[in-house]
Amino acid sequence: MYVSKHLALVAILVAPAFAGEYAVLTSGMRLRIDRHESEAGMVRLYSQAGFTEVPESSIERFETDDYVPPLPPPPEPAPVAEVKAPPRDAKTMVRDAAGKYALPPAFVASVAKVESAFKTNAVSSKGAIGVMQLMPGTAKALAADPNDPEQNIDAGTRLLRELLIKYNGDVAKALAAYNAGPGAVDKYDGVPPYAETQSYVGKVIESYKQSGGH
Numbered sequence: 001m002y003v004s005k006h007l008a009l010v011a012i013l014v015a016p017a018f019a020g021e022y023a024v025l026t027s028g029m030r031l032r033i034d035r036h037e038s039e040a041g042m043v044r045l046y047s048q049a050g051f052t053e054v055p056e057s058s059i060e061r062f063e064t065d066d067y068v069p070p071l072p073p074p075p076e077p078a079p080v081a082e083v084k085a086p087p088r089d090a091k092t093m094v095r096d097a098a099g100k101y102a103l104p105p106a107f108v109a110s111v112a113k114v115e116s117a118f119k120t121n122a123v124s125s126k127g128a129i130g131v132m133q134l135m136p137g138t139a140k141a142l143a144a145d146p147n148d149p150e151q152n153i154d155a156g157t158r159l160l161r162e163l164l165i166k167y168n169g170d171v172a173k174a175l176a177a178y179n180a181g182p183g184a185v186d187k188y189d190g191v192p193p194y195a196e197t198q199s200y201v202g203k204v205i206e207s208y209k210q211s212g213g214h
Contacts, residue, residue: 029169090118097157110207120149132156
């Protein structure tokens, strides 16, 4: 019931402009990638985080990105005394992870807000850990330490990207799969009839809308 109502939210997946190209899916989603390769009906979409395989039929076209960023300024001389940078807070790490995986920061922040209110030490009654509330098994599959805030946020954001690609840009299905697992979404071909999952999807989408979607 969330898919039709919030179909316009697919537009949140328009990635920021960096050198590379865009994969335009049949759903209308534009995904920023570095390059792609096609083989046996499948397409590999390469990015800084690695690659994801999608069916060739889900790709409408590829668009080149001719933007070349300016050369960075020369590095400044190192200070005599090393000054340790203060630890980054969860919101900063969420924003950085969103940029790394070409997702809108406000979207990833909405998930983190609903999951844990950005609390790095959050542990649910079911054993989900950290800002992105990763279950130990999920964290292990993503090769991440769920108790390390940076790895937790990075892995959770990477999982969101993979689910968005798996469900061809369907935001509601991706969020439902993040909450209840892809098996439940595939079983019901949409948001499963679980009160917790339906409430979760609605809360994340509403939080994103209230943020202005930036």
